[in-house]
Amino acid sequence: MDYLSPVSVEEATTMLSQTPDARVFAGATDVIPQLRAGRPEPQALVDLKGIERLMALSQSDGSWTIGAAVPTVRLTESAELRAEFPGLVEAVGLIGSDQIQSRCSLGGNLCNASPAADSVPAMIVNGMRAVVASGSGTRTVPVADIVTGPGSTSLAQGEFVVEFELDRPPANTGDAYLRMTPRTEMDIAIVGASARLTLDDGVCTAATIALGAVAPTAVRVPDAEAALVGRPIDDEALAAVAAAASEACNPIDDKRGTIAYRRQVAGVLARRAVATAAERASGRETGEHRDGASQ
Amino acid sequence: MTRTHITCTINGDEVEFLCDQDETLLDALRDEVGLTGVKEGCGTGDCGACSVLLDGRVTCACLVFAPEVDGTTMVTVEGLAEAGQLHPLQQCFLEGAALQCGVCTPGFLVAAKALLDRNPDPTETEVRYALAGNLCRCTGYDKIIRAVLDAAADMQTATNGGSTAATTA
Ligand SMILES: Cc1cc2nc3c(=O)[nH]c(=O)nc-3n(C[C@H](O)[C@H](O)[C@H](O)COP(=O)(O)OP(=O)(O)OC[C@H]3O[C@@H](n4cnc5c(N)ncnc54)[C@H](O)[C@@H]3O)c2cc1C
Numbered sequence A: 001m002d003y004l005s006p007v008s009v010e011e012a013t014t015m016l017s018q019t020p021d022a023r024v025f026a027g028a029t030d031v032i033p034q035l036r037a038g039r040p041e042p043q044a045l046v047d048l049k050g051i052e053r054l055m056a057l058s059q060s061d062g063s064w065t066i067g068a069a070v071p072t073v074r075l076t077e078s079a080e081l082r083a084e085f086p087g088l089v090e091a092v093g094l095i096g097s098d099q100i101q102s103r104c105s106l107g108g109n110l111c112n113a114s115p116a117a118d119s120v121p122a123m124i125v126n127g128m129r130a131v132v133a134s135g136s137g138t139r140t141v142p143v144a145d146i147v148t149g150p151g152s153t154s155l156a157q158g159e160f161v162v163e164f165e166l167d168r169p170p171a172n173t174g175d176a177y178l179r180m181t182p183r184t185e186m187d188i189a190i191v192g193a194s195a196r197l198t199l200d201d202g203v204c205t206a207a208t209i210a211l212g213a214v215a216p217t218a219v220r221v222p223d224a225e226a227a228l229v230g231r232p233i234d235d236e237a238l239a240a241v242a243a244a245a246s247e248a249c250n251p252i253d254d255k256r257g258t259i260a261y262r263r264q265v266a267g268v269l270a271r272r273a274v275a276t277a278a279e280r281a282s283g284r285e286t287g288e289h290r291d292g293a294s295q
Numbered sequence B: 001m002t003r004t005h006i007t008c009t010i011n012g013d014e015v016e017f018l019c020d021q022d023e024t025l026l027d028a029l030r031d032e033v034g035l036t037g038v039k040e041g042c043g044t045g046d047c048g049a050c051s052v053l054l055d056g057r058v059t060c061a062c063l064v065f066a067p068e069v070d071g072t073t074m075v076t077v078e079g080l081a082e083a084g085q086l087h088p089l090q091q092c093f094l095e096g097a098a099l100q101c102g103v104c105t106p107g108f109l110v111a112a113k114a115l116l117d118r119n120p121d122p123t124e125t126e127v128r129y130a131l132a133g134n135l136c137r138c139t140g141y142d143k144i145i146r147a148v149l150d151a152a153a154d155m156q157t158a159t160n161g162g163s164t165a166a167t168t169a
């Protein structure tokens, strides 16, 4: 296995076209355990961290640009990003340990295509887009369109994610992410739920809700979103969110949770995530959310 | 396979070594550089026994490819003691009996140093979260957490007394 370290997007796409059996990596926190578990070795490993654009984190008037290989510790350390997207930052802050977060990236969390990847529901509710490079240039794709099933993506051979685009939120907008794990730290989500709301005088004007770990890919929950838009966030609306979230699940039975348990927890977490996002949107965060982040 | 030549700084010294392209940093530190303080517990990022500071960030050496560290600066457990003086963390682990077999200890010490470098006065909860990536199968965690809190307190006293007990990497 060769180790290759390109310093530009163009050099990387050339390497990938010359070595069809090459695999890109960023933090290698999924790649190395998979190789150890017996996944076939690629001919070459292409380290994306030497490319400046993939390691850049910047903001402009209208949007944030997050390099696909930026270690997530840089996102959790950014007070500005946390102020605008507390839910996205709490999602990446739940990945692994400090040791893992020194290395792991949004690009790796997305493209590893685990149904339980913590950042993905939060990226989806915030409408993030992936800038994807190949030998023929770049294209911009909604994050929601990248993962097609467990371990598979819509990226063609030789394509990789360069960076993510994240529009600054409108006024009175809040997001949240909650997950359920048996252990507080260092565990994989049984259910993850993310919500983002915009309020106008207490009435919801926009809502996005996405669930992780309850279907082959992260899923949006349009029925729950429709139950919120045009209404105040009251008990009735929250009950409708919970029912729609449970209904949207297509989970598996495994040692960590049964289908019935996952469905019920998905409803509860979606409801709580909406409530927290609403508090944040109205600037009335109670701070109770932290304790419920994982239990 | 051709071996790759690496130049880096480890515990303040410039170090050169040869490694295979698919070798992990953990194997290279132990087998090529001879720094055997770094331990392999799992090889998959779960136990933290292989923790090192890589450019100031706590990292599992088992999840890094050795060729990646060319040009970087690292600290391993061997770099904590200075001029024959144990680091306050090491002293407090000894005094508090925060180890039994000791396999996990280098990783705990390095992860705890990373915490104290950025947060010299952590709460117990902060210590527990910061060390969640380190597993110990013999001692139990209470003595380890207490040793880290004691070291933080000692270092605060030493700093306030005018001398610096620890330097940052
Ligand atoms: C101990 C431990 C705990 C963990 N805990 C969690 C957790 O709580 N939650 C969670 O979601 N995950 C967890 N993970 C999984 C992993 O850390 C995350 O998925 C991480 O975000 C992967 O990022 P990476 O940069 O290390 O990916 P890598 O291992 O570098 O890559 C992962 C995959 O994505 C591909 N890839 C990487 N970058 C790109 C790119 N820019 N474009 C296209 N493809 C790319 C690679 O080819 C590979 O297939 C854990 C892992 C470990 C070892």
Ligand code: FES
Binding pocket: B039, B040, B041, B042, B043, B044, B045, B046, B047, B048, B049, B050, B051, B060, B061, B062, B063
């Ligand atoms: S050996 Fe690296 S984390 Fe266990």
Ligand code: FES
Binding pocket: B098, B099, B100, B101, B102, B103, B104, B105, B135, B136, B137, B138, B139
């Ligand atoms: S002292 Fe034996 S593993 Fe911790």
